[in-house]
Amino acid sequence: MANKHLLISFFFSICLLSSAQVKFKAGYIINNRHERTPCLIRNIGNEESTMTFEYKLNNSKNIQKIELSKIEEFGIEDELKCIRALISIDMSRDRIKNIKDTLSQWEEGHAFLNVLVEGKSASLYSYHDYGTPLFFFSMEDSNIVPLVYKKYQVEPTPNFIQQILYDNSFRDQLNMYLACDDKKNADGISYTKKDLVRYFEDYYQCKNDNYTTYKSIQVRDGILLLKPGVSLNSAQFEIRNSVDAGPMICFDKESSVGFGIETEYIFPFNRYKWSVFAEANYLAYKTNNVTVGSEINPPSYTGHAIDLKSIEFPVGIKYHVNLDKNNRLFVKAAYVPYAILSESYIAFSKSYRENFSSSSHFLFGFGYNYRALEMEFRYYTPTDITQNIYNRGSNLNQTRFRISYAFQLLGGRRFQ
Numbered sequence: 122m123a124n125k126h127l128l129i130s131f132f133f134s135i136c137l138l139s140s141a142q143v144k145f146k147a148g149y150i151i152n153n154r155h156e157r158t159p160c161l162i163r164n165i166g167n168e169e170s171t172m173t174f175e176y177k178l179n180n181s182k183n184i185q186k187i188e189l190s191k192i193e194e195f196g197i198e199d200e201l202k203c204i205r206a207l208i209s210i211d212m213s214r215d216r217i218k219n220i221k222d223t224l225s226q227w228e229e230g231h232a233f234l235n236v237l238v239e240g241k242s243a244s245l246y247s248y249h250d251y252g253t254p255l256f257f258f259s260m261e262d263s264n265i266v267p268l269v270y271k272k273y274q275v276e277p278t279p280n281f282i283q284q285i286l287y288d289n290s291f292r293d294q295l296n297m298y299l300a301c302d303d304k305k306n307a308d309g310i311s312y313t314k315k316d317l318v319r320y321f322e323d324y325y326q327c328k329n330d331n332y333t334t335y336k337s338i339q340v341r342d343g344i345l346l347l348k349p350g351v352s353l354n355s356a357q358f359e360i361r362n363s364v365d366a367g368p369m370i371c372f373d374k375e376s377s378v379g380f381g382i383e384t385e386y387i388f389p390f391n392r393y394k395w396s397v398f399a400e401a402n403y404l405a406y407k408t409n410n411v412t413v414g415s416e417i418n419p420p421s422y423t424g425h426a427i428d429l430k431s432i433e434f435p436v437g438i439k440y441h442v443n444l445d446k447n448n449r450l451f452v453k454a455a456y457v458p459y460a461i462l463s464e465s466y467i468a469f470s471k472s473y474r475e476n477f478s479s480s481s482h483f484l485f486g487f488g489y490n491y492r493a494l495e496m497e498f499r500y501y502t503p504t505d506i507t508q509n510i511y512n513r514g515s516n517l518n519q520t521r522f523r524i525s526y527a528f529q530l531l532g533g534r535r536f537q
Contacts, residue, residue, distance in 0.1 A: 148197040150176060150187070162187075162197055170249055171203050171233035189231060200336040202236040206265045208248065208257060216274050223273055223286065234265070237314065238321040240332035243299055245321045247314060256291070256317055260298055268294055270312040295320060301327035344387040344532030348495065350525030352379045356406040358427055360467070360507060360515040372427050373410040379403050383525060385439070387532070396439045398453070404431050404519075409468075424470040429477065429506075429517075433459035435484055449490040453497075457484050461506065478509035493527040 145161035152158070160176045174187040174195065187195055189205060196202035213226040234246040234257060246257040246265060256268045269290035275283045295307035301324055310316040318334065325332040357374040361367060381402030388395045409426035413419050437455025444450065458481040466474045482504040488497025501519040 145177065146197050146200070148176070148195065148201070150192050151194040152192055155193070162195060162201075171235055174203075187233075189233060199333075202239070202335055203233045204236060204246075205231055206234050206246070206257075207231055208234065208265060209267055210248075210255065211267070211269075211271060213271070215272060216276050218277055219275065220284075220286065223271075223288065225269075225271070236335060237318055238325075238332055238334050240321075240325055240330060242328070242330065243321065243324065245317055254314065256312065256314075258294075258298075258321075268312070268317070299324045342532045343389045344393065345530045346383075346385045346387070346527040347530055348383040348385060348525040348527045350381050350383060350495075350523050352381065352402070352521050352523040353377075354379045354404055354406070355520045356404070356429075357518045358406070358429070358515065359518075360513055362512055368413050370422065370425065371412045372425075373408045373412070375406055375408045377405045377407075379405070379521070381523075385527075387441075392443060394441045394443065396441070398435070398437060398439055398455070400433070400435045400455075402433050402435070404433060404459075405429070424468055424473075426468040427466075429465045429467075430462040431459050431465070431479075432462070433457050437484070441490075447492050451488055451490065451497075453484075453486045453488075455484045457482050457501065467507070467510075475507070475510050475513075477506045480504045480506050480508070488523075493529075495523075495525045495527065497523050499523065 145163045148160060148162035150158050150160055150162075158178070160178050162174060162176045164170065164174050172189075175184050176187055176195070177184045193205045194203065207229060208231075209227045209229050211225045212228050213224060214222070217223065232248055234248050236244065237247055238245040242261055244259050246259075248255045248257065256270075257265045258268055259265045269288060271288040273286040273288070275286065277283050289312070291312060292307040292310065295310075299321070300306065307320060310320055322332070322334060354377050355374060356377070358372040359369055360372075361369045379402055381400055383398055383400040385396050385398040387393050388397075406429040407427065410418060411422055411425045413422055435455035435457045437453055439451055439453040442450040459479060461477045461479050463476075465477055467477065468474045482502045484499050484501045486497050486499040488495060499519075499521040501521070503516040503518050505515050506517050507513045507515040
């Protein structure tokens with residue numbers, strides 16, 4: 122139960138840290154009178170949302186929410202641009218009983234749109250606050266119209282999907298309005314930001330015309346790292362006989378050097394702040410010094426010794442705090458199963474030895490990155506590795522300081 126509470130508290134701290142990381146950036150707002158005002162802007166939600174932005178005027182502490190009715194445009198120079206526009210959204214159901222129900226039901230309303238690609242002859246926009254990403258485009262000074270796409274699930278009876286239908290009219294729209302030559306067509310693209318942004322970029326490059334792709338929505342790739350590391354391990358072991366209510370036997374805390382390898386995948390969203398990792402690490406712990414009560418190595422406990430060798434396999438998540446291009450802080454949590462090697466043992470006398478049982482626990486850590494170099498401190502929750510020994514309960518306690526170096530295997534430019 123204590124471990125569960127610790128895990129909940131750790132993830133709550135990550136959420137608070139994530140919120141604290143949302144920073145204001147230099148930008149601008151344009152009000153309904155077309156007046157442009159420099160200000161500081163931040164997004165308190167996810168990066169795709171256009172309804173969760175706040176701003177404050179320069180040299181002011183008063184934070185205001187960007188309201189649809191009062192602001193017609195806001196942005197961060199060369200990074201983000203959002204405009205207010207009258208758009209149409211298809212409100213028809215995507216779960217239908219038969220093919221005849223695939224009729225669109227368009228409703229109009231004002232919304233903030235993210236400008237993805239902007240140019241003189243054509244522009245691409247996105248809207249994410251409806252639930253699923255929707256995309257729109259405009260030609261020169263024409264109105265903004267939806268790129269039509271819909272996925273229908275034909276359900277003659279509830280929870281029985283007979284057929285899936287797609288309305289890919291957006292491809293016909295692109296072929297009609299943004300065709301540069303016979304070699305470039307939209308027949309093979311998907312209704313995703315990645316494909317649509319690249320299609321508009323290809324269109325402008327084919328026309329040899331100027332355009333802008335805003336940095337906040339540029340397509341990024343995830344990053345795969347391989348990180349060999351060395352660690353200084355500190356371990357202590359305690360065991361008690363639960364039948365005769367004997368005293369707790371505390372084996373001395375010992376330090377040892379360990380080695381390991383880690384793979385980490387850093388997700389491209391949210392400025393590369395989240396990642397998942399998996400490791401394999403070697404641990405050794407050996408001592409024949411014990412403390413029982415206040416006595417150190419009492420004569421009646423001569424022969425007690427522990428020799429533990431294990432390989433752990435942590436799997437977990439990591440949250441990064443970007444300080445600048447080269448410096449990052451992070452916190453992490455992982456589930457840690459491990460295997461104890463067969464030569465390991467605990468001795469209760471010179472003639473009585475027992476093996477250990479493999480177990481699992483959790484680790485929590487924090488650390489610092491300077492470019493590819495990483496340093497971290499870890500705390501492991503206690504674990505019982507003598508469940509195979511009758512009436513012997515134990516705690517293995519560990520902390521660790523680890524240094525690793527990252528080699529990038531896949532992905533684009535790191536941490537940008």
